[in-house]
Amino acid sequence: MSSLKEIKGRITSVNSIWKITSAMRMIASAKLHKAQGAIENMLPYERKLNAMLAGLLSSDDTIDSPYIARREVKRIAIVAVSSNSSLCGAFNANVIRKLHSVLHEDYGKLDRKDILIFPVGRKIYDAVKKEGFEPQGDFQHLSDKPDYKGAAELAHRLMQLFVSGEVSKVDLIYNHFKSTAVQIMTHSTYLPIEEIKTEAKEEHGKWNIQPDYILEPPRDELVRTMLPMVLSLKIFTMLLDSSAAEHAARTMAMQLATDNADELLQDLTVQYNKTRQQAITNELLDIMSGSAQ
Numbered sequence: 001m002s003s004l005k006e007i008k009g010r011i012t013s014v015n016s017i018w019k020i021t022s023a024m025r026m027i028a029s030a031k032l033h034k035a036q037g038a039i040e041n042m043l044p045y046e047r048k049l050n051a052m053l054a055g056l057l058s059s060d061d062t063i064d065s066p067y068i069a070r071r072e073v074k075r076i077a078i079v080a081v082s083s084n085s086s087l088c089g090a091f092n093a094n095v096i097r098k099l100h101s102v103l104h105e106d107y108g109k110l111d112r113k114d115i116l117i118f119p120v121g122r123k124i125y126d127a128v129k130k131e132g133f134e135p136q137g138d139f140q141h142l143s144d145k146p147d148y149k150g151a152a153e154l155a156h157r158l159m160q161l162f163v164s165g166e167v168s169k170v171d172l173i174y175n176h177f178k179s180t181a182v183q184i185m186t187h188s189t190y191l192p193i194e195e196i197k198t199e200a201k202e203e204h205g206k207w208n209i210q211p212d213y214i215l216e217p218p219r220d221e222l223v224r225t226m227l228p229m230v231l232s233l234k235i236f237t238m239l240l241d242s243s244a245a246e247h248a249a250r251t252m253a254m255q256l257a258t259d260n261a262d263e264l265l266q267d268l269t270v271q272y273n274k275t276r277q278q279a280i281t282n283e284l285l286d287i288m289s290g291s292a293q
Contacts, residue, residue: 004279007272014268018261024087025254032180032247039177039240046237053226056219067159067227070192071168075114076107077136077161079154079190079235080128081174081242082121084143088250091175092123094185098173099127102187116167118154120239143246146239148232155232162191174238175245181252183245190234193227 002010082095099117107115118136119125121143128135142150161167170191176184215222 002271002275004272004275007268007275011265011268011272014261014264018258018265021254021257021261025251025258028247028250028254032244032251035240035244035247036177039237039244042237042240046233049226049230049233053223053230056223056226065223065227066163067191067193067231071165073107073169074110075116075167076110077116077118077158077167077170078102079118079120079158079170079172079174079238080124081143081172081239082119082124082127083246084122084140086123087253088246089253091183091246091249092121094183095124095173095175096127098185098187099124100131102171102173103131116161118158120154120242142239143243146236146243148236151236151239152232155235156228158191158235159228159231167191172238174242175249177241177244177248180248183249190231193231 078099080095080099082092086092103115112133115133116136117128117133118139119128120139122140125135125138125140139150139154142154158170162170169189172186172188172190174186176186178184217225
């Protein structure tokens with residue numbers, strides 16, 4: 001049985017851990033509130049812009065764009081988003097696991113030099129290096145504080161690679177924020193954007209869009225202008241989404257750690273009281289046996 005001094009030392013240690021995890025939970029919760037507000041404010045704008053673009057595409061099947069071109073997959077680019085720090089549960093592990101799965105199952109036949117990985121976040125950056133790939137830049141700053149300028153620069157680089165034919169496909173891997181308790185691992189195609197045109201055709205009947213709308217500037221010019229905007233905004237929205245998911249995962253992880261510390265403190269306190277009572281009982285027995293003699 002542990003001594004009173006040992007149990008008291010463990011209680012002190014667990015209490016210190018409880019204070020740390022409790023403080024981290026409150027900090028993560030405050031950051032989550034801010035990140036959740038950012039993504040909720042951004043989504044209506046993104047959806048409206050997508051709806052406008054889908055309407056333009058659905059009203060004219062002759063519209064063409066280099067971002068819609070579908071090619072044989074010979075060289076790809078992957079953008080994977082993680083966090084820069086730990087203590088957020090399985091958030092980073094899920095991204096790393098998904099990236100590993102995509103590399104070996106979806107693109108296992110491609111040569112390593114034909115796979116370009118753009119890691120956003122220190123954890124995925126380290127994982128990419130460990131996999132034996134050379135990261136295509138350092139985007140750790142976009143993980144901590146997503147900003148539109150940095151997202152647009154990354155999007156512009158991806159668009160240039162696709163339009164020039166250096167890559168035939170661009171994928172995104174990130175955690176989608178659904179709620180504080182649920183983050184969904186997401187793997188989607190960024191380029192080509194043929195799915196936008198497909199979705200537009202499906203929505204055509206519901207929206208009842210007429211092809212004889214008068215547009216200024218012309219429809220082709222509008223599409224050429226809006227496509228880069230939509231693609232840049234998609235990267236920015238993805239970063240905001242991942243940031244909210246990270247803070248949600250950290251909030252839950254710290255809440256669980258705090259609850260575990262509470263339970264352990266209760267168990268140690270009971271053990272301490274039992275040991276202390278046993279020590280008092282033994283002393284009384286020694287006194288009584290000495291008096292009897």
